[in-house]
Amino acid sequence: MQTSLWRSRKVLVWLDERLALTELLEYARHKTVPEHKHSFWYYWGGISMFFFLIQVFTGVLLMVYYRPGAESYESVREITYDIRFGWLIRSAHSWSANLMVLAVFIHMFSVFFMKAYRKPREFGWWSGLALLALTMTFGFSGYLLPMDELAYFATKVGLELPASLPLVGKFINDVVRGGPEVGSVTIQRFFALHVVVLPLIFIPVLAFHLWLVQKHGNALPPSEEQKPIAERRSIPFFPDFFSKDLAMWLVALNVLAILASLYPWQLGPQADPLAPAPAGIHPEWYFMSQFQLLKLFGRWFPGVTGEVLGLVFFTLILLLWAIVPLYDTGTAAGRRAKVATWFGITVLALLIVTTIWGYWEVL
Ligand code: HEM
Incomplete structure (x- = not known):
């Protein structure tokens, strides 16, 4: 017992001399996280x-059996019905993407x-926006890969969004699709995007x-910034915040396990490009808001005008959202802070209302 303890201590010292582990631990102990009623x-x-x-x-495990191209539907059918626990891995991957x-x-x-976008955190906000765009592109590109009916028609509908862009729309669509129609070449491109380009x-x-x-x-x-420094509380990152982080991850894992096992992700019939689109086809929920907005603009201003106006409106909101850190720069709750908060409430309300409205119309 004594010798094994002594040996493991020697191993730790050996590693520490080379990797500076104690320094890292010291750093984590000194780093603190504020604690208040919004810490959640x-x-x-x-x-x-x-x-x-x-x-x-789960993506790496799926890649072991998935075959992009003409056989993609068949390979996903095998994963779902023939390969042991394949359905569970596929279900976890799809549910976790949505979560x-x-x-x-x-x-x-x-x-x-x-208001965590204020100085000096502007780049945190902008890099976060890039992560959001990448996350949504992961979702969009992954959705087509099984090539079932829903995936095929939802991708077709989804690609109508960039297609309505003036000048570059058709070009973007041709490059993304790899031809005039969504097909095997499109799957190859989406697959390369999904597993190589986006992660890189x-x-x-x-x-x-x-x-x-x-x-x-x-x-x-x-609300916390206004308090005197003496009244602010914080906890060490390690081990206090870190263990709470782990507890949250455990809750997230439980939610995922329940959803993935009790509601296994379905595989529809194979896509038939010659068949008419099934009724009520729509993109994934996180694109529903844009989809509905474009539909509404198209209805209010018939023809190309509606599509362009819809895109201009959408791009404008996105641009304003991105430059909020440059507008709301104050530290106190001034006029600009209030405008920014109301802008945030409006964007959130618009997202929720147009998403529900979208589902209301297609279901
Ligand atoms: C895959 C996507 C993302 C991941 C994995 C991620 C990860 C993280 C983590 C681990 C933190 C530190 C803990 C926390 O404050 O929650 C953080 C902080 C932050 N994130 Fe993200 N993030 C993502 C997307 C975004 C998006 C979309 C935005 C906003 C546009 C954003 C803006 C920020 C900001 C401003 C902070 C600093 C918060 C503070 O100082 O309290 N992030 N992010």
């Missing part, structure tokens, strides 16, 4: 990251309302995002 919202970045790790793990998008949205709105961009952007959080620490919401 600090966990959502970590939860988003947890779902990303699940995506990598990740949801967690990223919750994280974005919580940092927005805590996502991982360095995420590393930059996390480095910024380490550099600046967690932001205090305005």
Whole structure:
């Protein structure tokens, strides 16, 4: 017993001399996280990251059997019905993708309302927006891969969004589709995007995002910032916050396990490009808002005008959303702070209302 303890201590010392482990631990012990009544919202970045790790793990397992191209439907059918636990891995991957998008949205709105985009965290906001765009592109490109009926027609509908862009629309569509129709070549392209291009961009952007959080620490919401320093409370990152983070990950894993096993992800009939689109076809829930907005503009202003106006409106909101850190720069709750908060409430309400409206019309 004594010798094995002595040996493991020697191994630790050996590692420490080479990897500076104690320095790292000391750093983690000194780093603190603010504690107040809104602290719950600090966990959502970590939860988003947890779902990303699940995506990598289950995605690599799916890749062992998935065959992109003409055989993609057949290979997903095998994964779902023939390969042991294939259905579970596929179900976990699909559910976790949706939960990740949801967690990223919750994280974005919580940092927005805590005003965590203010100086010096502007790049945290912008890199976060890039992560959101990448997460949604992961979802869009992955959705086509099984090539069942729903995937095929939803992708066709989804690609109508960039197609309505003036000048570049047709070009973007041809490059993405690899031809005039969604087919095997499109699947090859979406697959390369999904498993190579997107991870290659996502991982360095995420590393930059996390480095910024380490550099600046967690932001205090305005209600806490107004308190005198002596009244502010914080806890050490390690082990206190870290163990709470792990507890949240365990809750996230449980939610995922329940959903993936009790509601297995379905595989519809194979896509038939010659068949008419089934009634009520629509994109994934996180694109429903844009889809519905474009539909409404098309209805209000018939013809190309409606499509262009819809895109202009959407791009304008996105641009304003991105430049909020440059507008709301104050530290106190001034006029600009109030305008920004109301803008956030309007965007959130618009997202929720148009999403529900969209489902109301198609279901
Ligand atoms: C896959 C997507 C994302 C991941 C994995 C991620 C991860 C994280 C993590 C782990 C933190 C530190 C803990 C926390 O405050 O929650 C954080 C902080 C932050 N994130 Fe993200 N994030 C993502 C997307 C976003 C998005 C979409 C935005 C906003 C547009 C954003 C903006 C921020 C900001 C401003 C902070 C600093 C918050 C503070 O100081 O309290 N992130 N992120």
